[in-house]
Amino acid sequence: MxxxxxxxxxxxxxxxxxxxxxxxxxxxxxxxxxxxxxxxxxxxxxxxxxxxxxxxxxxxxxxxxxxxxxxxxxxxxxxxxxxxxxxxxxxxxxxxxxxxxxxxxxxxxxxxxxxxxxxxxxxxxxxxxxxxxxxxxxxxxxxxxxxxxxxxxxxxxxxxxxxxxxxxxxxxxxxxxxxxxxxxxxxxxxxxxxxxxxxxxxDASRLLGMMERMSKFKLNEQEFAHFIGKLRIYNHLDKTAKAKLPKVLITDSQINHVVRSYIKDSHFGKDENGEISLWQLYNLLTDANKASYIDNNLERNVNAYELMNELGDSLLYEDPNWFVHQFI
Incomplete structure (x- = not known):
């Protein structure tokens, strides 16, 4: 040039x-x-x-x-x-x-x-x-x-x-x-x-409020494992199947990072009962995303926020969700 x-x-x-x-x-x-x-x-x-x-x-x-x-x-x-x-x-x-x-x-x-x-x-x-x-x-x-x-x-x-x-x-x-x-x-x-x-x-207040809300919802170990499994399945679905679900941009290697951190992260990992809040899970997702290339990092970061709020809405309104409810 x-x-x-x-x-x-x-x-x-x-x-x-x-x-x-x-x-x-x-x-x-x-x-x-x-x-x-x-x-x-x-x-x-x-x-x-x-x-x-x-x-x-x-x-x-x-x-x-x-x-x-x-x-x-x-x-x-x-x-x-x-x-x-x-x-x-x-x-x-x-x-x-x-x-x-x-x-x-x-x-x-x-x-x-x-x-x-x-x-x-x-x-x-x-x-x-x-x-x-x-x-x-x-x-x-x-x-x-x-x-x-x-x-x-x-x-x-x-x-x-x-x-x-x-x-x-x-x-x-x-x-x-x-x-x-x-x-x-x-x-x-x-x-x-x-x-x-x-x-x-x-709207800073809205963002802060939605992140605060994430701490109100928890997944037990079985639900977390189900969530991880569905993330892996999602990455191999065809376009028609994906179109019916919330968008997920996390990669398989980043999913592995989330699983390791669920077990080993002293701040955002699981508690003694194996439970993890959506706030903790959100931070595991955004931490894994830091390995993304510069040109798609921000989109994946925003996607993690959207996904956690989708799960939060599902848990709040008891609305069946493909990612966390095993009977779907």
Missing amino acids: EQVIESQHIINENELVEPDLKANNFIGGKTEEVTLEHLKQDCIIPVFSKDNESTISHYQFVSEIQDLIETAIPSIKLTKPLIKVSHTIKGRTPSAIGKPAKDLEDDEKTIYYERCAFIFQAIGRSEIVNGDKLNLTIGGVRAYNQENLYSTKSLEKFKVFIGYQNMICTNLCISTDGFASEIKVGSVHDLKEHVLDLVQNF
């Missing part, structure tokens, strides 16, 4: 508050942590190849949202961003043609990341839910693999959320209402308008 010069909004990182360092575990998998300065100084900017028009860079995405929140909603103060990237795209300058990789100088290398995820913590905006500390969190995802960079410039796709991060396990807690799964924009200005609308319409 050709390197281009962008008009950059300047963020003075020295004036920003350091985040809780353990919060950087909001996503795992094959990711690495980088700084905003690294994205600004060391990474080239992909372009649409047919017309050489610049994409919105990862640096712009992160820094412009920082600026938007602090300018439009001054009651929310944000920490420095925590940024994770994956799928490194390496290149070299023309002067390094034919040169062995081991002999390349730093100024002969080019780099950008196909996928980028970030979060900001809101300073002083914490809540206690079911005994756990949750921090208000804003973040987003950009994945160039979801763009057609071999064509002319078109609308670009972004994912943005506002929700909470459980500081016991660093899992993200995101609802459907706090997640924009596909923002399509042609400019930074349009992107900021979409993000502002999402943040201003976020």
Whole structure:
């Protein structure tokens, strides 16, 4: 990709508050942590190849949202961003043609990341839910693999959320209402308008209330085992059968993680009677989801929230549910 010069909004990182360092575990998998300065100084900017028009860079995405929140909603103060990237795209300058990789100088290398995820913590905006500390969190995802960079410039796709991060396990807690799964924009200005609308319409009380409600419902060991078995069956159903059931995005390997954690997790695992609350199960699901790739992590996180509330409704109204009731 050709390197281009962008008009950059300047963020003075020295004036920003350091985040809780353990919060950087909001996503795992094959990711690495980088700084905003690294994205600004060391990474080239992909372009649409047919017309050489610049994409919105990862640096712009992160820094412009920082600026938007602090300018439009001054009651929310944000920490420095925590940024994770994956799928490194390496290149070299023309002067390094034919040169062995081991002999390349730093100024002969080019780099950008196909996928980028970030979060900001809101300073002083914490809540206690079911005994756990949750921090208000804003973040987003950009994945160039979801763009057609071999064509002319078109609308670009972004994912943005506002929700909470459980500081016991660093899992993200995101609802459907706090997640924009596909923002399509042609400019930074349009992107900021979409993000502002999402943040201003976020109903924190509803999300907190629904998560609090999860602790009111429990599954015994037999019901948990039935739930796990149905998750495994679901992944092998045909499209017609799946269409009749709530959507489930968790993978088989992540199901294994949930089972291990049910037994071994000292905070969210089963109690001495083998029982587990939906709140605990929700956190086992979101913890397992941290192994997902950046480009589908947020969708799976939201899906875990929706699934637990489906189960909660079923238990509350005694409505038979395929995932937990054995007589269905």
